Amino acid sequence: MKVLISADIEGIAGVFHPEQTRAGNGEYEAARRWMTLEANAAIEGAFAGGATQVWVNDSHGGFRNLLPDLLDARAQVVLGKPRTLGMMAGLEYGASLVFMIGYHAMSQTRGILAHTINSFAFARVSLNGVEVGEAGLYGALAEEYGAQVALLSGDDVFAEETAPRFPGARFVVTKSATGHASGVTQSPANARAAIESAAREVVQQHLAEGRAPQATRAAAAKPVECELRVQTSALADLFCQWPTMTRVDAVTLRFSAASAEHVVRMLNCLSAMSFMLR
Numbered sequence: 054m055k056v057l058i059s060a061d062i063e064g065i066a067g068v069f070h071p072e073q074t075r076a077g078n079g080e081y082e083a084a085r086r087w088m089t090l091e092a093n094a095a096i097e098g099a100f101a102g103g104a105t106q107v108w109v110n111d112s113h114g115g116f117r118n119l120l121p122d123l124l125d126a127r128a129q130v131v132l133g134k135p136r137t138l139g140m141m142a143g144l145e146y147g148a149s150l151v152f153m154i155g156y157h158a159m160s161q162t163r164g165i166l167a168h169t170i171n172s173f174a175f176a177r178v179s180l181n182g183v184e185v186g187e188a189g190l191y192g193a194l195a196e197e198y199g200a201q202v203a204l205l206s207g208d209d210v211f212a213e214e215t216a217p218r219f220p221g222a223r224f225v226v227t228k229s230a231t232g233h234a235s236g237v238t239q240s241p242a243n244a245r246a247a248i249e250s251a252a253r254e255v256v257q258q259h260l261a262e263g264r265a266p267q268a269t270r271a272a273a274a275k276p277v278e279c280e281l282r283v284q285t286s287a288l289a290d291l292f293c294q295w296p297t298m299t300r301v302d303a304v305t306l307r308f309s310a311a312s313a314e315h316v317v318r319m320l321n322c323l324s325a326m327s328f329m330l331r
C-alpha cells in the first residue's frame with residue numbers, strides 16, 4: 054500500500070497570516086517547520102497503519118517549503134516546480150491513497166487564507182458546473198489516476214465545503230476560522246496527534262477492506278468543462294491569448310479539457326502567465 058501525501062501550508066495549525074506562508078521572514082520559518090511536522094505525523098500514522106511506501110509532495114507556493122532534514126527519513130519527498138501534476142506530483146508513479154494535509158478553503162469563502170491556486174489570478178473555478186477549490190481539483194486528478202482521497206486536514210470551513218465531495222474520507226480540523234486571517238487554532242502538538250491517529254486508522258481500514266496494493270491510472274479520463282472567474286478583466290485579456298479559451302464576459306472564461314489532468318495543467322499555465330501582470 055502506497056500513500057501519497059500532498060502538504061500545503063495554509064491549513065496547518067497556527068498559520069493565519071499571509072506572512073507565515075511567504076519565504077523571507079522568521080514567521081515563515083516557524084510555519085514551514087510546523088508544516089513539516091504535520092507531514093511527519095501523517096507519514097508516521099501511514100506507516101503505523103501498514104503502508105509500505107509513503108511519498109510526500111510539497112504543495113505550497115514554490116513547492117520547496119518542507120525541511121528535508123526534519124522529514125521522516127522513510128518517506129520520499131517531491132520538491133520544486135514546475136512539475137506536470139503540481140500538488141499531486143508523484144501520482145504518476147502510482148499510489149493507492151492520497152492524504153491532503155494543511156489544505157484550505159476555496160477562493161471567496163470565509164476560510165483562513167482561502168484561495169484557489171493563485172489568489173491574484175483566480176476568483177472562482179468550476180468543473181462541469183460545480184465550484185471547486187484545490188482539494189476538488191486535485192482530488193479529481195487523483196481519482197483519474199485510480200487513487201482515493203482518504204484523509205484531509207485544514208480549517209473548519211475547508212472541512213465543511215469539502216466533505217460532500219469525498220464522502221468516505223476522514224477530516225482532521227486543525228483550527229476554526231473567524232475571518233480570512235483570524236480564528237482559533239489547536240496546538241500544533243494536538244493537531245499532529247489527531248493527524249497521526251487518523252492516518253493510522255485510515256490505512257488500517259483500507260488494508261482491511263482489501264484495496265488493490267497499488268492502483269494504476271484509470272482507463273477513462275473524462276472530458277471536463279472548466280469555467281473560470283478571474284480577478285480582473287486585464288487577466289481575462291491575457292488568458293484569452295490562449296487559442297482555445299472562450300470569453301464569456303469581462304472576467305469569466307471557459308475552456309474544454311480532455312481530463313482533470315489537463316484542467317490542472319492549464320490552470321497552472323495560466324497561473325504562471327499571470328505573473329506578467331503583477
Ligand SMILES: [Zn+2]
Pocket residue numbers: 061062063112113114
Ligand atoms: Zn498553499
